[in-house]
Amino acid sequence: SLQHWIFTEELCESFPNAKxxxxxxxxxxxxxNKMPSLADNAILLQNGNLHPDLEARLLEGAPLNMNEFAFFHKPSGVMIVSDAFYGGYREGKTSWFQRLWFKLTKAGSFKAARLPVYRTIRVKTDGDVPTLLASVDSMCDEWEIEKIIFAHGTNPFTEDASITFKKCWYALTEQDTSSSSKVDHSIKPTTANQPQPQPQPQPCR
Incomplete structure (x- = not known):
């Protein structure tokens, strides 16, 4: 995604032949702009098979601070994402800040498999809900998802993984974000050589 890139440059130093x-x-x-040292050799991801057993697919309709690809490993039934799924944290494996943050942003529960409000609001304000839900439906219909590995929470998530993934995003149809529709929910991008914030990005729509 556009957000999960930290340490990529350092990783490439250790594996110089990596694509x-x-x-x-x-x-x-x-x-x-974030990783100029890799820009000349990086390849833009596209929907399709990276390997006979590994498929990549863009989660369409959620461009702001996301534009994320989901990956599906067919033999194991594992879906791999960053911010497209938040499966919750188990007791005893979280810091106080994690518990506080996700209680505030996930309707009072850091344990629940639920998207934080800033993920869903950005789809409402700068994305496209029908497009996103159609993308989610296609993943759940075409992939036999048994487990989900994700960035924020206790891995793996195995409890009705496909159904839960779909329910998380279908919460968009239940939320009223009218009071937040005029609020800028974006994280402002910066360049590697310019610490000051760049001008506000143009709306996606």
């Missing part, structure tokens, strides 16, 4: 595939730019955010 770098990254998400295309969206809403004024571009990984080429």
């Amino acid at each position: 770098v595939l990254w998400a295309p730019p969206a809403c004024g955010e571009d990984l080429a």
Whole structure:
């Protein structure tokens, strides 16, 4: 995604022959600006098979601070994502800040498999809900998802993984974000050589 890129440059120093595939730019955010040393050799990800057993697919309709690809490993039934799924944390494996943050942003529960409000609001304000839900439906219909590995929570998530993934995003149809529709929910991009914030990105729509 456009957000999960930290340490990529350091990783490439350890594995100089590795191919770098990254998400295309969206809403004024571009990984080429964040990692200029890799820009000439990086390959923009596209939907399709990276390997006979591994498929990549863009989660369409959620470009702002995301534009994320989901990956599906067919033999194991494992879906791999960053911010497209938040499966919750188990007791005893979280810091106080994690518990506080996700209680505030996930309707009072850091344990629940639920998207934080800033993920869903950005789809409402700068994305496209029907497009996103159609993308989610296609993943759940065509992939036999048994487990989900994700960035924020206790891995793996195994409890009705496909159904839960779909329910998390279908919460968009239940939420009223009218009071937040005029609020800028974006994280402002910066370049590697310019610490000051860039001008506000143009709306996606």
